[in-house]
Amino acid sequence: MDDQKKEKLTKELQGMALGTVGTFILLAFLTFNSADSSLNSWSSEGGIRNLGGKLGAQVADLFFSGFGLASYLIPLALLYMAYTLFRFKEIRLRSYKLLASFGLIFSLSTLFAFFRDTTILFGQQVATGGVVGKLTCNLLKNTVGPFGAMLLLLPLLAASIMILSKFSFVLFAGWWLENLKNKWAAWQQRRAYNQGEKQKDKARQEGMSAPATSSGPVIKPAAPPAPILNAFKKEKDKKKEAVKTAAVQETFAFIKAEGDFRTPPFSLLDTPPATEKKLDRDALTMNARLLEKKLKDYGIDGEVVEICPGPVITMYEFSPAPGIKISRIAGLSDDLTMALQAMSIRIVAPIPGKGVVGIEVPNRERDMVFLSEIFNCEEFHHNKMKLPLALGKDIAGIPVVTDLAKAPHLLVAGSTGSGKSVSINTMILSL
Template sequence: MPYKPGRTPFLPKAAIAGLKTASVQVLGGLLLLGAGLLAVALATYASSDPSFNTASDGPIRNALGRTGALVADLGLQGFGLGTWIPVLGFGALGLRMFLGRRISLLPLRIVALVVAMVSLCGAFDLVPAPSSWRAGSSLGGWTGALAHDLLARLFESLSSGGTGGALTGLATGLLVPFVLCLLALPGALALLWSLGLLRGLAVVLGALERRRQRTAARAPADRRPAARRRAVPVFTGPELPPVVLPPGTEAAHPAPEPPAPPRIIPVTPRRPAPEPPPFLQAPEPDPAPGLSPFSGPAPDTHPPVTLIVADSARPARAPLVPLPSLNLLRASPFAGPGTPAEAETKQALAESCERLRQALADFGVSGTVSDARRGPVVTFYVFTPAEGTNPSRVRGLADDIARRMDVPHARVASYEGFSWLGIELANPDPQECRLYDILSRKAFQGHEGMVPLVLGRDVCGAPVVEDLTRMPFYLVAGTEGTGKTTALAAVLLSLVYRLTPRDARFLVIDTGRRSLAAFDGIPHLVTPVITDTAAGLNALKWLLREMEHRYTLMNTLSVRTIEQYNLKVREAHASGNPLRRKIQTGFSETGAPIFESQTIDSTPLGYLVVVIDEIAEMMAQSPDTVETAFERLAAVSRALGIHVIASTGQVNARTLTPRLQALFTHRGCFRTANKLDSRFMVTTNGAERLPSPGEMLFFHAGVPTERIHAPHVTADEIRRVCDFLRDQAPPSYIPDVTAEAEMDPVPAPAPPRDPRAPTLGQPVIRAQIDPLYDRAVEVVVRSGRVSQFLLQKQLRIGAPRASAIIRRMEQEGLVSAPNLAGKRSVIAGKR
């Protein structure tokens, strides 16, 4: 109670000061006691003690009993090693209070303590957890993972080249001395020291940014260093059917006598389960004889179609090219079911199941290994842990399991809705996944999709084939040297083994000038392989014009999809009646509308597949053009038969903007530089720990992520297949695909002209001229270029009518004849 004149205090001033000092000392002692008890609970933590994550009836090893075990488990799971920050902070504050020292800036010190705890958790999250760590899968706990992601996004502009993790660790590490100085130094000195540390951090970050910019400016794009490879497991996988333990099976620690080896038998589930995918089903037997020269789909099932031809600037018809033979590819010695090695494989699986169960039991994890499948690269085990076992404990033992099983790497994955875990161990003699093995199987030959896309094999060796028409956009990403370009080449080869040039045409943009340039000259291409970024952007503009053209054709027949359009065209061919439409061409002298019947070009439409290798180059030059083109295509591409397959080696928000990321609902992610990039691509960790090139995670929105071994094709195989296609027929290119196409605003209506006045060219008979011919001439002369699309846009007419007007201008000498590239020049203005 403060002293006021006129009032007599109840206690003397000396007594009041003594009580205040004693209360501060008691509070300091309580803080010291609390910090000591927390330190004891953390120091004696045992993962087998009962807690919120573990149910156990065994003895409690924590020195503070059940309460200490609960507090230690909650702290280490939530904050990891950062839980020791309150021990040090409250201990230091309590000691100063107990010794009677004055404490300044107490609110700032408490805030600094919280900041230090969160930042140190983020720093510990960068450090790989050792095998002795049993409290979760990260040294920073849940808080560390959240703090690391937040700081990594803060330094995202410097994250290229692997510096984001280093900068995040530097930022979090500098916060620890900041807090320690606030706890131990006087207020003024603590603030000065903190400002100096922050200033030093800004200097270091600025120097690193300038160095990165100088390095990027000196080094060419194709000679940048590849990201560091990390041969560690990944923790995601495809969905599997449930496996339930047989009745009477008890999960317990191993007895002194080892039990009998487990039998691989079918088990009846306790509840209805979804239809099992081909992930755990045995792959189909070897292909039937007589499939060496692949025959492709039956003519009545997939009738040949071609790109629409509406004017003289388009080829009359795509060449009829036979499908290449499978003998041009090389097979791999993968032994599937039904081979002589099947009995030996089952015996080896039974022995490895027992070894795996024993290894897990030695690490304190009890359970049953109830199923196993051997694939070309890894062997998949179904492990059902005992009740009360935290799955994160098993995931944290992946490296230990790999060492005990004498394999290079291991992977542990949990699956939503199922109580068992999937454990993948690398095979001692991995088989190479070849494209021949997938193309020769029923999964590809009997695929019902119109545009089947070969992705590779799953962990059990079953082929993974998707229908591109259902995607319709597919993105492949990963660091340099992980197999992105090889995967794109395998995708293109799988398409040419199923589709002829009359079925589908390709638009290939290879700005990186890699292996896709080998496809130049095949008859499937609409234009030579594009290696220039500016030409690639012009090709995207042509793609939009092609989209508008197809949309107009479908509107004339009142259909919504390419399949319905082709069905009507085939019905017209079968009946012998050409397709016609009635259009209004103008008005008569009396004001009555004039109609004419026009024949519709009844050529079926074919699929158009756009393949872009390294989309980052185009995004860096003109991001708005790429985003706008893809957004317009995504709205109608599935119905119009236009699909996009792209790849990139730069996984960041500048290359894959949220607008693009939302369009690519199907993504194949190879190894990434860090787990932030992995989450950015497939919404989960794991891609940064893929062990070898050719391994990828396949993401589809709403479907569990699946690990796939992408097929490998050599440059010699690509050359042989492309040489075969070039020998069958020359390419039929479409002109003006890469030409610059700019649209001018719609001009004002032209004033009426005297019918007796001649036009800018030679005199012609007015009865044979289109009513809009004079306006078309003015548009061409004013713009200085001849473009069919320009006339369509400004005069609001169709493609056939615009083409007829241009041919009339050529006859009158207003424009020149088309050159080898299909371009015309204006002659009228030069006279």
């Protein structure tokens, strides 16, 4: 038998011994009967009612008479030591731990006797503090008074618990206060959100728009729709406008034109609706606060300093606290996606030229990007591009136009229904 296996077998035997003793003492305590004969009392009634027999009755009476209800800590400590040995861990009985154990039992028995002399436990009358607790309680009351007694006993109890369990009351209080502060902040956010919803409902009923809140991160206004450059004029000016538009681009005589052909007018394209969609500032602010809370749950402190809503995606600019690694934020895209119940989230860590991290969240209600907006914007008409391509809008809602002559290698890929054909048709119409 090797040494490691022998050591495990020894710990297992020690655990069985401590577990047996602890179980016997606990069973004797639970079935204690004051009518049983013991070292301190004698009963004329025959029989022992304690499940531990005569020995169990004497052990229970001895500990209850000495330390009262605090005696229950003894079998519980033995059972915990047995559990530790069964897990093949080392038990080191340091002198300071033994003193802390005695201090715990001593302070508890004195505190029990301080408030009550006896109590009924499992149908039997038991001294709450025993002889030790009663004598110490009377001594402290006569010397330092009730307040002084508490001033001595409570720190002794707290110090004993901290030594035995490595529990910090200061850290626990800090955690509790932080948790309370987070719950208070979440309640305030829900309250503000509900009030905003009520105001918007009331405004809708009255035919007015709800007022926007001024608190929270800076929310950039959505990019206005691209201006229409005289494309939709009177019918008699359509041909002139088409000729002007065609003249802006440099022509390539690949095929000789035949007949009186004119490019189709822009009026054939659908135009965006005249009503401008209003930003839901409350929803954007709530998402920003939710992002901050979820990141804080993963130990990443910071705040959302700016929100950039776009037609399809909203960018939340998150400023992390000093000492936070950017790589930790970049690896939480899946967790944030689940927290916000979004289809997907893209994290730009960091945004070039800025000291913030960009979190791109898809909008629940996407705005339609019309081809006529791109064709009639300044970027498409007033440029020096040979082959301008209307690609759409960026995250901020600004039209994007690129020159095919400077980017001849083009690859279009994507899943079914992602818009490949629409993109190709848009590029063809741009030319």
